[in-house]
Amino acid sequence: MSQKRILILTYEFPPLLGGVGTYCVEIARAATELGHQVTVVAPAHDTDNAAFDAALPFAVERLPIAHYTRHSLRSLLTYVRRLLAADVGRYDIVHLADWPLIIAARFVALLRPLRFRVILHGTDALLLNQARLPRLVGAGRTLGLAEKVVANSRYTLTIARREHPAITDARAQVALLGVGRNWFAPAGDAAELRLRLGIAADRKLLLSVSRLDERKGHRHVLAALEHLAPEEKDQLAYVVVGKAGDPAHADALKAQASTIGLPVIFTGPLAEEDVRGLYAQAYLFLLLGEDRSDKIEGFGLVYLEAAAQSVPSIASPVGGVPEVVLDGKTGLLVDYRDPRAAGMAISRLLADQPERDRLGEAARAWAESLTWRRCAEQTFG
Known part of the structure; x- marks a missing residue:
């Protein structure tokens, strides 16, 4: 690709953690490595981000906006409208990476022609058509004006086309996300990490990494583990990494975990190095x-992070997950509503380590093929 000047606009960006923020950092980094001149505009989130931003290989401009409220959204609209109206001509590609920016672009497009691209991550395809504010301002119509609508999976694109018929085939693009090279790196001291987190050295580690949200399905994993035989439970420890989205739900998970007959360790959020260390030790x-119907799992980066350490996944075939976890090739897909079947899938791989290793090797090869460079080429080409 010839060198382009690319502007990426996002609401979610470090220090605010989440999949959209990860996407923006990684695709901006990859586009820069491809030779493009990239600028990311994101809120400051009431934090001094100077050291973090200076370490990135692309430019970051911060808006004086904090965490999401109705007031911060109004401020975001004002700043972005001014930015786009004044500076959009400086860029070859304007890439809207988060739904508040799609709303902002709607207001700008009412006043002047605007060339832009959009990435849809999953739930945002629903939100733009169903949530009160986006529906009130007609934000979904913005997708019909985009020169390209990029979806992170075929599933997300199907939902987007259903909700927004103005998206034409000619302007639609699927670009599966990538996994950063950092997730392939060797892990640190396994014994020290286990000791620090209270994981017995002699137990096979089963792992989940995700915000503790109902739709993520931790309760179904716990129900599946309850169906294992006592001799299987004696081999295992289940580690759950992630922030509690709803404290009441987190408390319910801990109460459920106390009854299933094997150690369950809730670590809360962890540093990336520790998460990578747990992936490296995980059996599954x-x-x-x-x-x-209200939220979509458009992709699932954590499955690729695990795969980068040669760990196969057992997942449910919802949303875009079957495009990330290839059933029978890089993991197993089971119905989350059938805990006995999920338990049998776990038992199968506990009893057949060669099969588990075969899936893990294929998972790593699959993760190696899904690079952020490929995603950036498809998005900005």
């Missing part, structure tokens, strides 16, 4: 997400 990665 488990996440049985739910099929919901």
Whole structure:
């Protein structure tokens, strides 16, 4: 690709953690490595980000906006409208990476022609058509004006086309996300990490990494583990990494975990190095997400992070997950509503380590093929 000047606009960006923020950092880094001149505009989130931003290989401009409220959204609209109206001509590609920016672009497009691209991550495809504010301002119509609508999976694109018929085939693009090279790196001291987190050295580690949200399906994993035989439970420890989205739900999970007959360790959020260390030690990665009408699992980066350390996944075939976890090739897909079947899948791989290793090797090869460079080429080409 010839060198382009690319502007990426996002609401979610470090220090605010989440999949959109990860996407923005990684695709901006990859586009820079491809030779493009990249600028990311993101809120400051009431934090001094100077050291973090200076370490990135692309430019970051911060807006004086904090965490999401109705007031911060109004401020975001004002700043972005001014930015786009004044500076959009400086860029070859304007890439809207988060739904508040799609709303902002709607207001700008009412006043002047605007060339831009959009990435849809999953739930945002629903939100733009169903949530009160986006529906009130007609934000979904913005997708019909985009020169390209990029979806992170075929599933997300199908939902987007259903909700927004103005998206034409000619302007639609699927670009599966990538996994950063950092997730392939060797892990640190396994014994020290286990000791620090209270994981017995002699137990096989089963792992989930995700925010503790109902739709992520931790309760279904716990129900599946309860169906294991006592001699299987004696081999295992289940480690759950992630922030509690809803404290009441987190408390319910801990109460459920106390009854299943094997150690369950809730670590809360961890540093990336520790998460990578847990992936490296994990025997299986488990996440049985739910099929919901209000939220979409458009992709699932954590499955690729686990795969980068040669760990196969047992997952449910919801949303875009079957495009990330290839059933029978890089993991197993089971119905989250059938805990006995999920338990049998776990038992199968506990009893057959060569099969588990075969899936893990294929998972790593699959993760190696899904680079952020490829994603950036498809998005900005």
